[in-house]
Amino acid sequence: MYIVVTPCRMETCKSPRKVLVAAHELAQQFLPDHSTKFSRKDFTFPQRFACLVLREHQKKSYRGVEALLEDCPDWRADIGLKRTPDHNTLCRAFKHLIKPGRLNRMLDLMVAWGKRRGLIRGRIKPVALDSSMFESRHVSRHFEKRQKQTARQNRQKAAKTEANRRRSSVVKRLPKLSLAVASASHLILAARATTGSGGDQPFFEPLLRDAWRRVHIRIAVADSGFDSEANHRMARLELGVRSIIPPNAGRPTDKPASTRFRRLMQQRFQRKADQKHYGQRWQVETVNSMIKRNLGSALRARTARRRSMELLLRVITHNLMILTNVRG
Numbered sequence: 001m002y003i004v005v006t007p008c009r010m011e012t013c014k015s016p017r018k019v020l021v022a023a024h025e026l027a028q029q030f031l032p033d034h035s036t037k038f039s040r041k042d043f044t045f046p047q048r049f050a051c052l053v054l055r056e057h058q059k060k061s062y063r064g065v066e067a068l069l070e071d072c073p074d075w076r077a078d079i080g081l082k083r084t085p086d087h088n089t090l091c092r093a094f095k096h097l098i099k100p101g102r103l104n105r106m107l108d109l110m111v112a113w114g115k116r117r118g119l120i121r122g123r124i125k126p127v128a129l130d131s132s133m134f135e136s137r138h139v140s141r142h143f144e145k146r147q148k149q150t151a152r153q154n155r156q157k158a159a160k161t162e163a164n165r166r167r168s169s170v171v172k173r174l175p176k177l178s179l180a181v182a183s184a185s186h187l188i189l190a191a192r193a194t195t196g197s198g199g200d201q202p203f204f205e206p207l208l209r210d211a212w213r214r215v216h217i218r219i220a221v222a223d224s225g226f227d228s229e230a231n232h233r234m235a236r237l238e239l240g241v242r243s244i245i246p247p248n249a250g251r252p253t254d255k256p257a258s259t260r261f262r263r264l265m266q267q268r269f270q271r272k273a274d275q276k277h278y279g280q281r282w283q284v285e286t287v288n289s290m291i292k293r294n295l296g297s298a299l300r301a302r303t304a305r306r307r308s309m310e311l312l313l314r315v316i317t318h319n320l321m322i323l324t325n326v327r328g
Helices: 016-028 045-060 062-070 073-078 087-097 102-118 141-153 157-172 202-216 229-238 260-269 275-295 305-322
Strands: 125-133 174-183 189-194 217-224 240-243
Touching: 016 045, 016 073, 016 102, 016 305, 045 062, 045 087, 045 305, 062 087, 087 141, 087 305, 102 202, 102 305, 125 202, 125 275, 157 229, 174 202, 174 275, 174 305, 189 202, 189 305, 202 217, 217 275, 229 240, 229 260, 240 260, 275 305
Parallel strands: 125 217, 217 240
Antiparallel strands: 125 174, 174 189
């Protein structure tokens, strides 16, 4: 049984019931019902995973999704739940079930579903790569505005230095999500969740290799944060993928780049030879916006490891929202 979808663009499923059922079907492919034969048989692992996906889809706490399921007995019946799992059960399930390797295998299956249902056909349009920062907690925008006003009023150098130090420590703890996206369908092909800011160059190779393993890629586009000669060599010489990245890394200079592929990028960007393909890079920006708008830009987990797992679960939820988008 496969999820039936209609090929579309920039649309996701808003029905939590459909996403819940799709998540349960997905988890049945990878998770056993129980860890051992001696386990309590109250809830299966696929049922608990589906509840976790519903929690992300509805942007709720563990108690909130427990109350939601309690009020919707027909939703519980769809995935075979006889009663509602309590919030402690779901919290423990998150720690036990949400693993990077397991979620990557789920991405393999979801990309295969996309191929079967026409979202991915042959050599796809450019794969777009980008990274985006998320909030480590919910932040009051009014509080941020008042902070900036206070900083402008205080002209003392010591106060500015202290404010910069505080901001630097906050940025080092912010969660970061790096994505490789199919431009035509907005389906996420590969993802990496990390903590802290910094250059995007190290994420280019693992993202592109994962995406290349799942689909036939002809062109990959990324912004200048991914610019490096090593990334071009890996993509073009090892994978046979034409990489298009603006050669803007480093200090501004009028001199030609000293390496082969970055110099080629300079020449092609000067005469706008890759303008048509590079324009597809904005599709990954759209996906970042879709995730933050539909699933939230702030995370609820308290530790860096759990925040990374929560980001990867949002990637799975986003793909399920696309795959379950059925037009009546």
